[in-house]
Amino acid sequence: MHSGANPAAPMKRAFALCLFAAAGARLPAAEVAPAVNQVSHFDLTQVRLLESPFLRAQDADRKLLLAIDPERLLLMFRVTAGLESWAQPLTGWESPGSELRGHTLGHYLSACALMYASTGDPALKARTDHIVAALAQCQANLPAQGCHPGYLSAFPESFFDRVDARKPVWAPWYTMHKIMAGLFDTYVHTGNPQALEVLTRLADWVKFRVDRLTPEQMQGSLKNEQGGMTEVLANLYGVTGNPDHLRLAQAFNHHAVIDPLARGEDGLNGLHANTQFPKIIGAAREYELTGDATYRRIADFFWQEVALKRSYVFGGNSDDEHFFPVDQFARHVSPVTAETCNTYNMLKLTEHIWTWAPSGQCMDYYERGLYNQILASQDPDTGMVCYFIPTDPGRFKTYSTPEQSFWCCFGTGMENHAKYGEIIYAHTADALYLNLFIPSVLTWAEKGLVVRQDTAFPDEPGTKLTITARQSVTLDLKVRQPAWAQPGITIKVNGDLVPAAAADGYVTVHREWRDGDTVAIGLPMALHTESLPGVPNTVAFLDGPIVLAGEFGTANLPANGQEARDQKDFVKLPVPAEPVLVGDVDSLVTHLAPVPGEPLTFKTEGLGHPGDVTLKPFYAIHHQRYGLYWPVLSEAAWQAKQTAGSK
Helix, strand or coil: CCCCCCCCHHHHHHHHHHHHCCCCCCCCCCCCCCCCCCCEECCHHHEEECCCHHHHHHHHHHHHHHHCCHHHHHHHHHHHCCCCCCCCCCCHHHCCCCCCCCHHHHHHHHHHHHHHHHHCCHHHHHHHHHHHHHHHHHHHHHHHHCCCCCCCCCCCCHHHHHHHCCCCCCCHHHHHHHHHHHHHHHHHHHCCHHHHHHHHHHHHHHHHHHHCCCHHHHHHHCCCCCCCHHHHHHHHHHHHCCHHHHHHHHHCCCHHHHHHHHCCCCCCCCCEHHHHHHHHHHHHHHHHHHCCHHHHHHHHHHHHHHHHHCECCCCCECECCECCCCCCHHHCCCCCECCHHHHHHHHHHHHHHHHHCCCHHHHHHHHHHHHHHHHHHECCCCCCEECCCCCCCCECCCECCCCCCCCHHHHHHHHHCCCHHHCCEEEECCEEEECCCCCEEEEEHHHCEEEEEECCCCCCCEEEEEEEECCCEEEEEEEECCCCCCCCCEEEECCEEECCCEECCEEEEEEEECCCCEEEEECCCCEEEEEECCEEEEEEEEECCEEEEEEEECCCCCCCCCECCCCCCCCCCCCCCCCEEECCHHHHHHHEEECCCCCCCEEECCCEECCCCEEEEHHHCCCCEEECCEEEECHHHHHHHHHHHHC
16 A cells, blocks of 8 residues: 454355355355356454464454454544544544545454354454444435435545545545444354445445546546455455446446456566555455456466566565566565565455366465465564565564554554455365365354364474365365475375375365364475575574564564554664575585474574574564575685675
């Protein structure tokens, strides 16, 4: 972004059928049958996390959500609507003078709804119910303030007049998307019908704004960041079946960006990165709702270009919020790389693409980004989150503040840790996919199955499934065989080794599953290096999918901690001298020794200069300086560097 039992489960399941095209399902008449996807997600209510770093991150996020005062988020909505409020104003991007005010409330609604689905905590649903009722009151009162019917925001409608007139304004449609997405997620994940009513009235207002513009004027307006308006309107169409909602979604298609992608042309260099991701997610949703293969080509090509060519080792992308030429990574190891919102959006896009054609490659990328940026971006002590993930050595993670920042990545950060259960498992009518090795319990009521996954992965190279079944069920178990698991995974069913030949990155075990069956999966992990793209002598270390970072200590960290109001507050602070590795790139891992008693932790031996270093999982490094990428010199080059430095 520029500087317990759940009464809603049947409704949510109906939406999930619409969204992900469960094979053979009969949708309610008001919903629209999408293009047929190969695989469907489980609802978040069907998956519960067990003890792991993911559960701890989820719990830290839940506590953060409950600590936020909804009335402070609602303040400027009430003021704009001419209603009284005695709440204390927020600051940062949510200050009364910020042109982006109101976006955080949308994220907050989404996060609370997702967390409610993931945990069943009734306090979260109560928050969303309260906010939706307040927003409905604001929406009803805004016409008296001179706004057109249906309008709802924390800033005046005149902001949109400035967009239409191509006058400077931050990003009104971006903020509107967050509000609409929050209402939509509240409807889907908590079953609140008032959320859909408010959202539908708001969509009527969007129709009024869009219909008064010519197509050329509309395309011109899209030069201002518009967030995921295409996606949320397409999602709304998927529920209402109202053709106006699909037409509006398509009106927000930014042809200057998506048309080249449809032709297989990468014109992303120099573009503000996070502005583009929601446009592509919108195209993916349009494909699912219309079956138009052009939208699929857009999404597939963009994913290939970004995931496989434009990403750092941990799955993030961009420098100072912008895409850069793929042959210039050497110039883009900096303190402001990899905006976390980008990876949030890339994982959303990956989910869509994976359901169309399940592949190990897609899920390998998803896993890489999930562990090494999303999980790594949260301060486990406070629940605060990162905007950028610095890649130059000696930096540290900068976190949001509880009341003074409210960045875009604060908003998506609240959502990130509320939905870890959404793609651990997936299914077809006769197959269960195991995608991620995260301790959890899946309840598949339609099959009468409960699947418990117990694992210490990645600390230990394997996982175990235990089946509880009302009666025997014949289906395929498709276990992901990651690209990093070499020479291949092993699978034992009830202690017996079974063949493990993979196709498209998955090993299939077909059998009649009975109560008490167990599946033990071996996941061989190995140390390896990965070069900075185009820079073979600058490398990062990984163990399996886990990025390892060097611990550089706590010297000269900000005295008041690493929380900042502005995401660039600490960029100009000095960093320690850059350490280097001296040796042969192809044999670096032979100089790493495991640290006894500390899983996934290694010490270099005679490799680091001026001294050896300790490496540990990047997601576990907080409140200290670190190194991700390492320059590698030959002994002769190191000696020459020393000689030059002494002159």
